[in-house]
Amino acid sequence: MINKFLGFTPKKEMLPSQTVTPDTEIDLSSHKYQKIWLGPNHPGVTGNMAVELTVQGNTIMKAQTHVGYLHRGFEKLIERRLFVQGFPTSIRMCVAEPDTNEYFIARATEELSGYADAVPEYANWLRMLSLEMARLQGLLRGVPGQGGTFALGIGVQWGVYLRDLILDRFEELTGARVYHMFIIAGGVRGNLPEGFKARMEDNLRDIDDFIVKIKKLMFHNSIFKTRAKGLAVITPDMVDKFGIVGTNARACGVKRDVRKDNPYLYYDQLDFDPPTATDGDVYARTWIRWQELIQTVDLIRQIMAKMPETGDIRCKMPNVLNWKIPKGETYVRLESGRGEMGMYYVTDGSDKPRRINLRGPSYNHAISVLEHMLIGADVADVHAIMVSLQTCPPEIER
Amino acid sequence: MNIKDILTPFTAWANVVKEPVTIKDPFNREAAPRYRGFHDNDIEACIGCGTCEAICENQAIDLIPVDGVETKDGDSGLRPQVDYGRCCWCALCVDICTTDSLRLTNEYTWIDTDPDNFIFTPGVTPKSWYKKEEGWRKPGNGYEFYSKERVDMEELHAEERIDSFIEFVKGYSKEQAEKEADRCVSCGICTATCPAHMGIPEYIKAIRNDDLEEGLRVLYETNPLPEICGRICTHKCEDVCSVGHNGDPLSIRWLKRYIADQNPSEKYKEILNQDTSKSNGKKVAIIGAGPSGLSAAYYLALLGYECTIFEKLPEAGGMMRYGIPEYRLPYDQIDKDVNYILELGVEIKYGVNIGTDIKLEQLGKDFDAVFSGTGLHLGRSTRIPGTDNENVYFATDLLREIVLGKDIYVPEKIVVIGGGNVAMDITRSLARLQQIKYGKVDCTATSLESEDIMPADREEVVEAREESAIVDPGWGPKSIEIENGKVKGLNVVKCLSVFDENHAFSPKFDEDNKKFFPADMVVESIGQGMDLSYLSKEFKEKLKFTERGRIKVDEYFQSGVEWLFVGGDIIEGPDVIHGIANGHKAAVGIDNLLNK
Structure with a gap:
């Protein structure tokens, strides 16, 4: 692909000598190719992971994701702790949106111990508020962050x-x-402080x-x-093939949102419709997230108005x-900022969980989808594609 | 793309003329009132129960000894030390703190050059943030990590129980016991305080695990009378229970009873699997089949000694049988505990009075060692005018006679002097007998102590009142009015205070504030005395006595005479659990003596 913005015709040797597909044979001994490691420590990578790129000129011929640089064995750590001790560890699985993992631990233990319906209504509304605030703070970094990958820092x-x-x-x-x-299992750990809603409304106006x-x-x-239009296009047929979820799926017209499809908490009482687009490129994904920003602000206002x-x-x-x-065993899922997340939780009658497994969207998005998307892309666009897929390495390595 | 797309981004330049949003001095930014910053601990309120250490998922908290904090009943003497290299500031330690002493202030900046400083003891290591009031405290609004409310044991209503001596506390169901056992935080403060150091958290855990056989094994490690203690123990453990600092203490006594009740006596031998068939050929005599004597016999039997208990009365149990009414401690439950001890090969000789039937010196010759736990069976008198009348009784004598089935004098109006548990026992026993005889109760208990400092358990006072007895505390007895040789009643004056500033017994009265309790019978229950008449004059000279007239013993309850060990109420207490603990310790002492 020739970068249209360059405005000049690249020299012949800068161009790939053949059409790149995932099946393209690469013979490194031909000296036509070069290997570049992007990461594990690189400001453009959203965490500690590496992408091993095989390039010809500026064009990526092959990409392979390498993870394992920050594996801290979270799932195993939680499996060796009491049920109540799980949630401070679970949040470390995702710095960007930790609240979703707190919810998983709480909800799974409640379901398995028969307390799912006992959680007070007020606590459930506060859970929704905190989950939407987490989505909002994630989007406030994610939407302009996409611009940042194209050097738009302000x-x-x-x-x-x-x-x-x-x-x-x-x-x-x-x-x-x-x-x-x-x-926390059974509810939340605090009530709404006095004057919270007014201060939140002030902030929401700034965000408007x-x-x-x-x-x-x-x-x-x-x-x-x-740069963003036409870059790294996800087509609807890829969605099921790669297990693509969230905004990445909605940007190519596949309307999937756990909050709508399988409402949890009190999402069925809120008035919202997840935005969709058709192009499926980086631009469309960013556009969807921008629209979600508007929607999340609205949802927080709705929650604050409706909660007891x-x-x-x-x-x-x-x-x-x-x-x-x-x-027993259960699978709890919700719509995080990055798409559907879930936790498989198994108990064996003891005071600790038998097995925990987190299903995070980054696992597919940053490994299989990213590797697929990078083929044929320009080296300068790698970060943009990574960020647009909302890669979160800690969540891959639980 | 059009020209607009090239120009629009330049609108961002509008920010150049806006005020910057940066915080100029981030070090002095005040955190939110609920912020989880650095730890503080109220050292005075903290009891070192260690629940913070137990819940910490990072093992950042250790309980350590602290200068100026003494280990005592209800306080481990330890205080939490936090390692900020491990802490994740989740504040679960604050949320579970049983005394609400631990909190997080909202201070969050701490710069130090020495990494070791980040291990500190909150409340002890001087820190600037202790003065801050704001920070994370245990949330309210129904947020609690363990239930603060005790599961009450069901009881018979006063109308159902007043006309008989049937046991009125019903016992826990499985569900109730497990719910109550769930409240335990396993801190072990109770174990340290219990005179017998029972493995309380362990047997409560056995209830939670529904493994009552294991529970029974834990009980018998330190206490061979669980059925009895499960009913009438003075439960010093519950007084110090850490859960009780912020709610009801655990019903430790009832949980013990639950384990013992649920295990049938026929299975004790199989469950406990204790082999006493191998004798070591040595013989020990035990005087008195009360708690201390039975306990000593049990532990000595396990060590292979041949034990013979000499009991003056026709049945075993001592004060437990002859001092505690049947409605609190049914005789079949005493038998259950005693029978297991007998199954281990212990022999009891009833109706033998040491001192008259056999001399103590003779026992010393016939046996390798002697343990004496003769208890407090004598009543004490107020010595006010009129106490020499035939219708003025001691509570201990009456209680014994009720058990022995004697026909005691029960008039229509009775007054009891005393505010302790024995006074409540005799009041409630006599109230039952009045109800049976006359169909109504007119029995008044009056004590020197006012209601708030009455030595009786609160529940005893409440239950006595439920049974229509009158408890009228705060009166000092002056005289018993006698007319024609018959008791007419008790004259009392208002008692203003019982103790002086030095907590010494020195009652003060308001002589003008008088009251008269009409009665046909007066019962004195102001304490019990020991009967040491079995010690001959020559023998007494060999022993040492304390200032209060008690026999002096060492830590293994060995007296001045090498082969004589003394324990139970005449040394410590008076209560059952001290007796059991004494008996256990004395058994160790006897073993040390004979196996030297």
């Missing part, structure tokens, strides 16, 4: 500032900024302004359009030190 500055404001709200609601440890500004900056931007003023935050449960869960 949007990232704006987004990080606004994300900090949401972290301020997290701080007063949950007692922590990044690792909130808020959703940002949404307009970032639209002008990115989506009415000739550079962004030139006060109530119990946790149901009565067994003593956490002696808590045993009967033999």
Whole structure:
């Protein structure tokens, strides 16, 4: 692919000598190819992982993802701890949106021990609020971050500032900024502080302004359009083949959203419709996320309006030190900012889980989809493609 | 793409004229009021129960000894030390803290050059943030890690129980026992306080695991009278239970009873699997088949000694049978515990009075060692005018006579002097007898101590009142009014205080505030005395005595005479669990003596 923005015709040796497909035979001894390692420590990689690129000129002939640089054995750590001790570890599986993992542990243990219906209503609304706030802070970094991969840095500055404001709200609601440890089996760990809704509304108004500004900056931007449009196209037939979920699937017209398809918490009481696009390229994915930003702001407003003023935050449960869960297994899923996530949770009647397995969207997106997408792409676009697929290495290596 | 797409991004330049949003001084930024910052611990309130250590998922907390904190009943003397190299600030330690002493302040910056400083003891190591009020505390709104409410044992209503001596506390069901056992945080503060150091967290765990046979094995490690203790133990463990600092303490006594009740006596031998067939050829005599004597016999039998218990009364149990009414401790439950000890080869000779039938010195010659646990069977008198009347009784005598089936004098109006558990026992026993005889109760208990400092268990007072007895505390007895040789009633004056500033017994009265309790019979229950008449004068000279007249013993309850060990109520207590502990310790002492 010739980078149209270059505005000149590249020399012949810069171009691939053949049409690249995943089956293209690469003979390294021919000296036509070069191997480049992108990562594991590279500012453009969203965490610690490496992509081994085989390039010819600027064109990627083959890409292979290497993970394992930050494996900390989270699943095993949780399997060796009491049920209540699981959630502070689970959040480390994803720095960007830790709340989803808290919810999995809480929900799975509640389901298996028969307390799923006992969770107080107020607590469930607070869970939704914290999950949507997590999605919002993720998008505030993710949407302008996509511009950042094309060297459009200013949007990232704006987004990080606004994300900090949401972290301020997290701080007063949950007692922590990044690792909130808020959703616990049986409910949540705090009520809504006084004046929270007004302060949140102030922040949401700032974000409303940002949404307009970032639209002008990115989506009415000739550079962004030139580079993102037509880049790394996901077609609808790939969705089931690769297990693509979330915004990546919705950007190519496949409307999949757990919140709608299989509503959990009180999402069926909220008025929203997940946005979709048809192009399936980097631009479309960013556009969908921008629309989700608008929608998430709206959802937080809806939650704050609909939730009860006060109530119990946790149901009565067994003593956490002696808590045993009967033999059973469950799969809990939700729609995270990156798409459908799930946790398979097995108990054997003891006081610790028998097996935990996290199904994260990054596993498919950053390994199989990324490797497929990079073939034929330009070296300069690798980061853009990675970010557009919402790669999160810690979540791959649980 | 059009010209607009080239120009629009330049609108970002509008920000040049805006105020920057950067925080100028991030080090002085105040965190949110709920922020989970650095630890603080209220050292005075903390009891070192270690639940923080148990719940910490990173093993960041260790319990360590701290200068100025003494180990005592209800306080391990340890305090949590936090390692900030491991801590993840989840604050589960705060949420489970049984005393609410641990908290996180909202201070969050700490710069230090020495990494070792980041291991510190909150509340002890001086830190600037302790003065901060804000930070993470245990959330309210129904948030609790263990239930604070005790599962009550069902009881017969007062109307159902008042006309008989039937046991009125019904016992736990499986579901109730498991629910109550679930509340335990396994801190072990109770074990340290229990005179017998019973493995309380272990047997409560056995209940949770529904392994009551294991529970029984744990009980018998330290206590051979679980049925009895499960009913009438003074439960010092419950007084110090860490869960009780912020809710109801665990019903440790009832849980013990549950284990013993659920295991049938026929299976004890199989479950406990204790072999006493191998004798070591040595013989030990035990005087008194009370808790201390039975306990000593049990542990000595396990060590291979041939034990013979000499009991004055017709049945075993001592004060447990002849001092505690049947409605609190049914005789078949005493028999269950005693019979198991007898199954181990222990022999009891009933109706033998040491001192008159056999001399103590003779026992010393016939046996390798002697353990004496003769208990407190004598009543104490107030010595007020009128106590010499025939219708003025001691509670201990009456209680014994009720058990022996004697026909005791039960008039229509009775007054009991005393505010302890024995006073409540005799009041409630007499109330039952009145109900049976007259169909109504008119029995009043009056004590020197006011209601708040009455030595009786609170539940005893409440239950006595439920049974229509009157408990009227705070009166000092002055005289018993006698008319024509018959008791007419008790004159009392208001007691203002019982103890002086030094906590010494020195009652003060308001002589003008008088009251008269009409009664046909007065029962004195102000304490019990020991009967040491079995010790001859020459023998007494060989022993040493404390200032309070008790026989002086060493830590293994060995007296001044090498072969004589003394324990039970006459040394410590008075209560059953001290007796059991004494008997156990004395058995070790006897074994040390004879196996030297």
